[in-house]
Amino acid sequence: MTPLAKQLTVLVLGWLAVFAVAAPEALRPSFLDEAGVLAQEGRSARERWEALTPGQRARLEQRFERLQRMEADERAALEQRAERLRSLERRVVDGLSERDRARLMALPPAQRRQLLGELVEAELRERGQRLEAKLPSEVREWLQQTPPQERRQRLEAFKGQVRERTSVAAVEQIARALGFGQAEIERLQRLPLDERMDKVLQLYRRLSQEQIERGGLPNGLSAARWKELDALPPREYLAEIMALRADGLLGDALRPARPVEGVELSQLARDLSREVAPDPEARLELAELAPDERKAELARRRRARVAGLIHERGLLTPAQEETLAAMPDGEFFRQVRRLARRVERGRPPSLPARAERD
Amino acid sequence: MNAPNEGCRDFLAALSRALEGRPQPERLTRLSWHEHLLGCAPCRDLLEREEALEDLLATLPEPKLPPDLARRVLLRLGVDAGLDALLDLDAAEAPAGLAGRVLAGVRAERALDALLDLDTVDVPRDSLPRACWPDRGGRHRAAAPCACGPAPRPVALAARGAAAAAAALVWAALPPAPEREPDAAEVARLDTADEPDPALLAALEVLERNELWDDAAGGGLLAQADADLEVLLFETFVDEDELLLDFQTDDDAGTPR
Incomplete structure (x- = not known):
């Protein structure tokens, strides 16, 4: 063997050694990919742990130390967040069609995790926007003016008021729609808050059951699916009903369709809500695009659909359509949600004279 | 406990790992985060009982053997003289020719270092030809190449590579070291070294x-x-x-x- 050949041999052996040591860390997918995929496959905590690299384990151990140092209420809040996120993730995956689920699962793990994360975030933001549209105008105003670090506290206080006061109004409206007498309504209104809230859920469930018995199953909801929903515990049942309403499949049980000037506004509101809602199928179709490109393309398509519907149904004047078209994506969708809510409440469609946020 | 299910079995395994070794109540405290306990009263009771026992054990003094127990046992066995002889290293004679073999080994090391242009082995001057004595800085002082002097650079590099390759190949071809039964302490250490904290897994x-x-x-x-x-x-x-x-x-x- 010549000296050069010997040197080359050593070089190759050296690189092989380096590769053998470094490859398991370098080639393993990122933590997000690994953990997400394993969780989707229902792998146990131990199996997920064992699939992590030493670096990933070290990071989780650091988080574990932080978790152990937390006060009990801080830790409970974190665990509650995780639970809601898990529940949302489950709902998103359950809500996919067989075809979309198969398409998602066929993607490489990293891409699958990316898409699943986007689907969950889109659903989370949809929920946040929907809630924002339901806030009273003065609450929206002070939310804009409150510094971010104080928002949570003020919102919590507002939520407490809503539970205390609005549950009384909700019991009355729902019980009256169900044909309860005044004495019984007043008795329900005097219940302690927790019991009153349970009663709101129970009565709303009965009302929505009657709505479906009266009006039949909405398009997109099979008899088998309805049977499953009907067997759920009260809070899970409510979550499903709210999702059906948000997807425009189910109208408001308390506000049946009211034609105004020849336009069936509830149906129009549902159509608008459907067009503005996230579209998992389109997102999966665009799986090959980079995340930013996909986001931009999805927004472009949603805007086009919504603008088409508004124009087709004559919901706004040409000048208002132009105003809407000039808005950036965030403001555009925010205004469309408010528009849908006005229409759902039987109010004439309109846009604010100027956008609330620049 | 009635017919333990998989969750109970997992928990019992974690409990048994946490109970290994000396009493350490804090290990059981961490275990109380185990999510299985949320829905299993028998396992919760078991953990509480074990915690109480661990707390009690942790307060007891460390058990120690009486100072002369070992000698008394050895006397009973009648092996004290043999052991003393075996352990008395000063009395042991060096095998014949050991110094020569060590010196030869050092010379071989030195030759290899010279071949690889390294001066890391501290070799007694007397073991080398005078012309090859290293100077105070450890450098080879011979002005002209000699039998053990440094080779020209390219050759030295090639030789170093060849030696490393040969070493790698030999190392790879060597049979694995015979396995030895680990003692109990090693087993316990191996069991827990890569073992994640059950509370971490629960979270x-x-x-x-x-x-x-x-x-x-x-x-x-x-x-x-x-x-x-x-x-x-x-x-x-x-x-x-x-x-x-x-x-x-x-x-x-x-x-x-």
Whole structure:
């Protein structure tokens, strides 16, 4: 063997050694990919742990130390967040069609995790926007003016008021729609808050059951699916009903369709809500695009659909359509949600004279 | 406990690992985070009993053997003289020719170092030809190449490579060292070295969600909720709150301003 050949041999052996040591860390997918995929496959905590690299384990151990140092209420809040996120993730995956689920699962793990994360975030933001549209105008105003670090506290206080006061109004409206007498309504209104809230859920469930018995199953909801929903515990049942309403499949049980000037506004509101809602199928179709490109393309398509519907149904004047078209994506969708809510409440469609946020 | 299920078995395995070795009540405290305990009263009772026992054991003094027990045992066995002889290293004679063999080995090392242009082995001067004595800086002092002097650089590199390759190949071809039965302490150490904390596993669902953490890998959506109104609203209001918002009487739903 010549000296050069010997040197080359050593070089190759050296690189092989380096590769053998470094490859398991370098080639393993990122933590997000690994953990997400394993969780989707229902792998146990131990199996997920064992699939992590030493670096990933070290990071989780650091988080574990932080978790152990937390006060009990801080830790409970974190665990509650995780639970809601898990529940949302489950709902998103359950809500996919067989075809979309198969398409998602066929993607490489990293891409699958990316898409699943986007689907969950889109659903989370949809929920946040929907809630924002339901806030009273003065609450929206002070939310804009409150510094971010104080928002949570003020919102919590507002939520407490809503539970205390609005549950009384909700019991009355729902019980009256169900044909309860005044004495019984007043008795329900005097219940302690927790019991009153349970009663709101129970009565709303009965009302929505009657709505479906009266009006039949909405398009997109099979008899088998309805049977499953009907067997759920009260809070899970409510979550499903709210999702059906948000997807425009189910109208408001308390506000049946009211034609105004020849336009069936509830149906129009549902159509608008459907067009503005996230579209998992389109997102999966665009799986090959980079995340930013996909986001931009999805927004472009949603805007086009919504603008088409508004124009087709004559919901706004040409000048208002132009105003809407000039808005950036965030403001555009925010205004469309408010528009849908006005229409759902039987109010004439309109846009604010100027956008609330620049 | 009636017919332990898989969760009970997992928990019992974790408990048995935590109970290994000296009493350490804090290990059991960590175990109390185990999610299985949320739904299994018998396992909770078992953990409580074990915690009480561990607390008690932890307060007891460390047991020690009487100082002369070992000698008395050896006397009973009649082996003290043999052991003493074996352990008395000063009395042991060096095998014949050992010094020569060591010196020869050192010379061989030195030759290899010279071949590889390294001066790391401290070799007695007398073991080498005078012309090859290293100077005070450890460098070979011979002015002209000699039998053990440094080779020209390219050859030295090639030789170093060849030697490394040969060493790697020999190392790879060597049969594995015979396995030895590990002692109990080693087994315990091996069992727990890579073993994750059961409390960590119980909390893994929370720990592995990057969205919840604001560290370098996280930067999560929910960790920054205060600055993101949509996320904050999602966090603050659950489904029943959303339902109640539908009953708000002050509902302008977007009155033009």
